[in-house]
Amino acid sequence: MSSGCPPQSPAVAKTEVVVEGESPLLAATFAYWDNILGPRVRHIWAPKTERPLLLSDGEITFLANHTLNGEILRSAECGAVDVKFFVLAEKGVIIVSLIFDGELKGDKNTCALSLILPQTQLAFYLPLHAVCVERLKHIIRKGRIWMKMGCSIVSVLTSEIVPIMELLSSMKTHSVPEDIDIKDTVLNDDDIGDSCHEDFLHKAISSHLQTCGCSMVVGSNPEKVNKIVRTLCLFLTPAERKCSRLCRAESSFRYDTGLFVQGLLKDSTGSFVLPFRQVLYSPYPTTHIDVDVNTRGGRGPDTVARADDTFTPDLNVFQDVMHRDTLVKSFLDEVFLLKPGLGLRSTFLAQFLLLLHRRALTLLKYIEDETQKGKKPFRSLRSLKTDLDLTEEGDLNIVMAMAEKLKAGLHSFVFGKSFYTSVQERDVLMSF
Numbered sequence: 088m089s090s091g092c093p094p095q096s097p098a099v100a101k102t103e104v105v106v107e108g109e110s111p112l113l114a115a116t117f118a119y120w121d122n123i124l125g126p127r128v129r130h131i132w133a134p135k136t137e138r139p140l141l142l143s144d145g146e147i148t149f150l151a152n153h154t155l156n157g158e159i160l161r162s163a164e165c166g167a168v169d170v171k172f173f174v175l176a177e178k179g180v181i182i183v184s185l186i187f188d189g190e191l192k193g194d195k196n197t198c199a200l201s202l203i204l205p206q207t208q209l210a211f212y213l214p215l216h217a218v219c220v221e222r223l224k225h226i227i228r229k230g231r232i233w234m235k236m237g238c239s240i241v242s243v244l245t246s247e248i249v250p251i252m253e254l255l256s257s258m259k260t261h262s263v264p265e266d267i268d269i270k271d272t273v274l275n276d277d278d279i280g281d282s283c284h285e286d287f288l289h290k291a292i293s294s295h296l297q298t299c300g301c302s303m304v305v306g307s308n309p310e311k312v313n314k315i316v317r318t319l320c321l322f323l324t325p326a327e328r329k330c331s332r333l334c335r336a337e338s339s340f341r342y343d344t345g346l347f348v349q350g351l352l353k354d355s356t357g358s359f360v361l362p363f364r365q366v367l368y369s370p371y372p373t374t375h376i377d378v379d380v381n382t383r384g385g386r387g388p389d390t391v392a393r394a395d396d397t398f399t400p401d402l403n404v405f406q407d408v409m410h411r412d413t414l415v416k417s418f419l420d421e422v423f424l425l426k427p428g429l430g431l432r433s434t435f436l437a438q439f440l441l442l443l444h445r446r447a448l449t450l451l452k453y454i455e456d457e458t459q460k461g462k463k464p465f466r467s468l469r470s471l472k473t474d475l476d477l478t479e480e481g482d483l484n485i486v487m488a489m490a491e492k493l494k495a496g497l498h499s500f501v502f503g504k505s506f507y508t509s510v511q512e513r514d515v516l517m518s519f
Contacts, residue, residue: 088319090120090280093296093469099128099129099131099144099148100129100130100131100241101130101131101132101133101144101210102130102131102132102133102222102245103134104132104133104134104135104248104249104252105133106134106252106253106256106496107253107256108257108259108260109256109259109260109341110252110255110259111204111205111208111211111212111250111255111256111259112134112202112203112204112252112255112256113133113147113161113180113203113204113205114131114132114133114134114147114203115131115132115133115200115201115202115203115248115251115252116128116130116131116132116148116150116193116201116203117129117130117198117199117200117201117241117244117447118151118152118154118155118198118199118201118241119155119189119196119197119198119199120155120158120196120197120198121196123517124196125155125158126152126154126155126462128147128148128151128152129191129241130241130244131144131147132245132249132252133147134256135175141319143391146465147203147319149198150175150178150180150182150201150203151201151203153173153175153182153203154171154173154182154184154186155186155197155199156184158197158199161186161188161197161363165188165275166187166228167187167188168185168186168187168224168227168228169185169186169187169232170183170184170220171183171184171185171186172216174206174209175206176206178206179206179207180203180204180205180206181203181204181205181206181208181212182202182203182222182430183201183202183204183208183216183219184199184200184201184202184205184295185199185200185201185220185223185224185227186198186199187200187227187231188198188231188243189230189231189234189240189480190234190235190237191234192248193237194282196425199413200223200227200244202219202223203249205360210305211253211258211259212216214326214329214392215254215255215258215329215330216331217345217347218343218344218346219251219254220256220329221250221344221370222250222344222345222347222368223247223251223326224415225247225288225368226243226244226246226247226301227244230243230244236251238476240311242264250341250343251312252389253313253340253342253371254463255330257335257340257343258332261332261333261334261335261340262317262329262331262332262333263317263320263328263329263331263333263348264328265325265328265329266325267269267317267320267321267328269321269432269436270428271314271317271319272314272318272321273288273314273315274321274422274432274436275427275432276427277427285419285481287435288318288419289318289415289416289419291315291374291376291415292318292319292322292408292415292419293412293414293415293416293481293485294376295319295348295374295376295438296322296415296443296488297370297374297481297484297485297488298371298372298373298374298488299371299488299491300322300323300327300347300348300371300492301346301347301348301350301371301372301373301374301490302347302348302349302373302374302376303315303317303342303350303351303368303374303375303376304319304334304348304349304350304351304376304378304380305350305352305353305375305378305445306350306352306353306355306377306378306379307352307353307378307379308378309334309335309352309414310335310352311378312334312350312352312378313333313334313350315376315378316331316332316333316349317333318349319376320347320348321346321436322440323347323348327439329480330345330346330347331347332344332346332347332348332349332350333350334349334350334352335350335352335517336352338352338447338453339351339352339353339354339359340362341360341362342361342362342365342366343365344365344366344368344369345369345405353379357379363464373405375405375452390422392464410480410481410484411479411480411481412479412480412481412482412484412485413481413482414443414477414481414482414485414486415481418435421435422435422436422439430453433462443485443486443489446486446489447486447489447490447493448490448493449475450471450475450477450486450487450490450491451490451493451494451497453471453475454471454497454501457471458500461500465494465500465501468501487501
């Protein structure tokens with residue numbers, strides 16, 4: 088692969104990132120279009136692992152230059168970030184490139200932030216593509232401000248490139264499998280009290296569904312944490328499970344924005360580090376579950392450790408969700424009446440998820456008809472709750488969350504506010 092590669096850009100700085108285990112990423116690059124020299128690489132980030140993947144700096148430069156070729160006549164709105172996906176079979180790599188405009192040395196330049204992976208990692212990476220892209224877009228928006236101020240963008244990019252390398256490495260070894268055996272979950276217990284008491288499991292699953300299937304499970308025992316993680320992942324699609332992560336027994340992973348379910352271990356003091364800002368950046372609200380004390384807090388924890396400069400004092404990021412529901416309660420009451428280990432509970436779970444999906448589709452159709460496909464505002468929430476048998480707040484929130492995943496923006500259209508404002512939403516629901 089090294090033959091025919093041009094010499095790398097002059098004065099290319101390189102950062103080696105120490106990553107535990109196997110890294111599926113070959114390198115990350117920041118390149119820009121020089122009006123005199125053409126595409127040039129400004130910085131390279133390469134993982135340093137026990138088994139490094141061979142890719143020379145010259146080859147990395149060649150691949151990074153490839154992403155900027157043809158971008159000289161790029162026409163885009165100010166601040167736009169274009170995402171491009173290249174599969175170079177002849178080189179055996181895939182390149183995910185984010186193209187954006189920025190200022191370098193007082194001149195406006197077309198820039199590219201790229202991830203380079205082996206083509207053999209395509210199936211592994213695709214489920215995580217949206218997670219990586221959204222995080223990179225966020226850091227690019229921040230970096231463009233730094234460039235406008237005449238500051239270096241490299242340090243800003245490093246603050247997100249390194250965690251993404253660590254994320255991909257952790258998902259390589261601890262991602263939740265696409266197919267989960269119900270025997271490895273709480274739903275296989277002979278009695279609901281074997282692993283946790285009934286009220287805890289009910290509230291955990293209910294809040295998990297109300298936050299679109301996004302949860303963090305925290306505890307001191309990795310086996311107990313992972314059992315709850317696998318249980319919650321039963322209520323996700325196979326693709327969403329690939330974006331979920333088990334906890335590591337040796338030491339805790341950091342919280343990662345964009346994952347659906349993730350297990351986190353507490354430290355020796357019984358606390359954990361939670362970066363509040365990253366929680367707020369998540370595409371969906373998040374449920375916090377503490378398996379040590381069997382508590383469930385929708386969108387927030389009971390005890391948190393200070394997370395360095397990301398800590399925000401007196402900020403109540405999470406709110407306790409007190410919404411009652413009948414859907415999950417009825418499911419749990421009935422599923423434990425079936426004999427475990429015979430596949431009946433798996434079938435019953437599949438039927439429950441199908442029921443939620445159909446009710447979400449019905450809700451979407453109801454709102455579509457009432458609003459003439461969005462041409463007029465929705466004003467009949469009371470009728471919707473009565474007609475669709477969703478009078479309990481928890482039931483409505485579960486079906487609304489399922490519908491939100493099917494049609495993004497539905498929640499804002501109905502309530503006129505972001506999906507995150509759970510407290511305000513509860514006040515609206517209480518008034519009907």
